[in-house]
Amino acid sequence: MKVTVTDFLNVRVGKASLNAPTYQYLAPGTILEVEDATFNGDVFEGSNQWLKDKAGNYYWAGATTYSVAGTINPACYDAWHLRDHHIKAIHDKGFKGKGVTVCIVDTGIVATHPGFDYTKISGKGFLNQIISTDIKDDHGHGTKCAGIVAANGKEVVGIACEADLTVFRGYSYSRSKEADMIYALENIPLDTDVVSISYVFADTKLLNRLTAAVARLIGANIIVVAAHGNTDTLPNLMSSITGVISVGAVDENGEYAPYTCAEGTFTVLAPGSGIRTTSPKNYSSETGTSFAAPFIASVCALLKQTNKTIGPAEALEFINNNHTLSKDGSKKIIDPAGIIK
Template identity: 35%
Template sequence: MEHYVRVMPYQVIEQEAEVKEVPEGVELIQAPKIWSKTKGKGITVAVLDTGCDSSHPDLQKQIIGGRNFTDDDGGHPDIFKDYNGHGTHVAGTIAAQENDNGVIGVAPEASLLIIKVLNKNGSGQYDWIIDGINYAIEQKVDIISMSLGGPTDIPELYQAVKKAIANNILVVCAAGNEGDNNDSTDEFAFPGSYNEVISVGAINFERRSSEFTNSHNEIDLVAPGEGIVSTYLNGKYATLSGTSMAAPHVSGALALIKNLANSSFERKLSESELYAQLIKRTVPLGNSAKLEGNGLIYLTVLDHLAKVFDQEVKTMVMNRQASFS
């Protein structure tokens, strides 16, 4: 019996021919406030999805190549065109370029490797996903982003994920949209439920857990996943909702974090060390850990804490000086 994986169910709220904005989700995770330090240059993110509209004006300079593992276009390996829209939307959230028009991604100077593993219907065989992961490993990418999932735990898929991580690749996955707004029940989708991946749940712009987001003990963190504006088919833009939209916020954030961390430590950090750097940049929102994991990705939290610490030290010094005067 063949098993299939699909894009996480998502809702297309609106399509637009033109926009000009920094998306609210990109703002919420504080990405613009660290662009003076890095915009992700030199980091490659593999987007395993429905392909991409590589001619989109916000994406064409970011895409460094691609490969098709699906049955679209007769299975031609070099045609990774997106007929669905999901993959193009995800790619834009990660790395839409800064061009004073359209939208801008979390890491606007990161490179995108488009690996098409889901066809025009948003469906794919597990073998396509596994082949896509292995291709990403061969291409020595830094990050794999997967906004897809299925109900079946396939051992070969798990092995491919572990192989990627053994090759020091960060694997980011959407948690899934089968949630019932009840953290006492668990909903699992694979590969997002594997302990080794970075599993991302969704929140809205009021920082509340999305009703559809899966809950279980493997959730690592959350990101904006409702009303997300990004690139879409035929050079247009669309507003979508789903954990599929949350995961690419984290993939883009990791591109920025990897640059910052490698510069600070003056060496390349391991996958586990980079994961620790990611989790250090989260803030709890008061939801159940089964819904939000460690909390919301918030890229400036360390800077904020440093300022608070500096102020506390200054206050202590001033109080001590006053006691001697």
Template identity: 35%
Template sequence: MKLLVKDYLNVRVGAPNVNAPSYQYLAPGSEIEVDGRLYDGGEFENIATWYRDAANNYYWSGGFANTKPIIPREFDPAKMSWGHERYNLPFIWSKLKTMGEGITVAVIDTGIDILHQDLATKLHRLSKSFVSDAKDIKDIDGHGTNMAGIIGASGRNKVFGVAPGVELLILRASEHQRGANVKLFAKALDHAAGIDAVDIISVSTTLPDDPDLKTAVDKCHANGKTVVAAIGNNRDINLPMGPDVDTFPACYEKVLAVGAFDLSGHLVSYSNWNRQLDFLAPGASVLTAALNDGRNQENGTSMATAFTAGCLALMFAYAKGKTTRDKCIEAILSTCDDIGPTLGPDIRTGRGLLNLRNAITKL
């Protein structure tokens, strides 16, 4: 496996650690051959995975450019979800000539499986944890790994994300999916707002209204970040559904609020609804990365949110130099497939089902 060096990188002899002997370095643009496996080792800038070459030299994985995943010639059901088939994502990748390269998605969640073969090489160096008793971004719950996989899993091992070329800024704001601390999510959003590289912020949780959370979301918008958030699952918090029940940050102005539909194109029973709902995306039995270098099928508006973040990444990457991100969002909102009881947006399904192919034709 060949890798391209993006920053000056020390060659470590005999051990995957920054304290191992180093007698040379590689300059940006250098290409090296490694065995393709990831090795757990010393942590540097929140990344603790390393590559090894045939001479037993080790290279910190954060020092390499994102290598572009191979676009599969045929649809591979073993590595792709039904959402890939619905939108014919391999064709879209080929047509747009991008898989999301140059786009960074911040994933605010429970962290990530740092050794997952489809995720470990995609981590932004500024990834960090906001959980007080945890210094690293290692996921012990699985939810954050699920989200990262749907957005940008590389497909090199077990699963493809929607945008396999993106870089992932992992912001660990909770140890577990349930019982999230709104203040920690506010801090993570504020952090993401201040990082120039961040394009999209994905928040697959529901929180109470909070002034710090609102301020952080406003800062994200002011700094040109697109925030996409889950409308929530009524089963998660026994929340009554209806036009006057809001969930946050999804229901803040300028946040894309996403519900879920299934492979038959129907609203799933657990997807919350209210006046702020924008549209529905694939959120039932979605194949994604899981803990212990695994993969699972997962359900929920969380999955729909991550799927939407991946779609936005593809559109933003394609739109560079052609049109604005606001036009991309407008294209998504204006091309949804209306499935409501009356013509136009409604409180149960928003504008309808996300239609990525039609949205792209509007750019």
């Protein structure tokens, strides 16, 4: 594959690292012959993607015109949440989230995970309400949510596998502060398309600030999706905010998952039981409304791919007009195929 250098580019020898030896700069306009794949390495200016030539030299992909897509392993589509919701058929029609940006506000991401090869990842950290470049996931929750959106199809495939990821790290393994999460929301760029939040906000003293942060996003035509919460939590205050798509969980049998928090109200159900996704050291199956929310966010990303002007109200209308019902007939279940059709 040939790519063109777009900015002065440092050649790194033997490793996709800013600390690797270098022997020259390449000027804009230089043509490179590189492998037809990207490699995860050091993050520079928000991107961790690198290219490599046959000699073992690495080039930071952010200064080139690279365009790489992975080949999806067909076995990935056997996962029930994809199979039963016809995601392969949607992908086969070209809807994979290309050109759409999804922001995941969570514990960060293991950006070097092989499941995110080809994924454009950028982000910031907001711990202690201090903005940093630290998006490393020391918990695992954010990495698991990210895989449902954008895993590349080697072992699991994300529903919006060609979307760009912005990862905002709002809490960590050691502690959690709602003020940090809200601060992250307050700093989401307004050119973002979809925001996915699998965190339960419960501090009513911060509700006005949370509501204002969400209103800013919705006012910018950004679709905001939030997990409603599980039975071991209070109902997510996000579920009470106008314009938010709040998500409960359904299992493989089409049954309303009883671990969904029974208090408060939510918009729609999505697969949340036994969801295979990326985890910090490998892959895993996860259960909870935390993993139903990025499913909905991914479907909204596909919807945005069809028309970037679609906003929160239209997304909600598509969901309300395209759904099936849980077996007890009481809850709406997302119908991605109907929405994209």
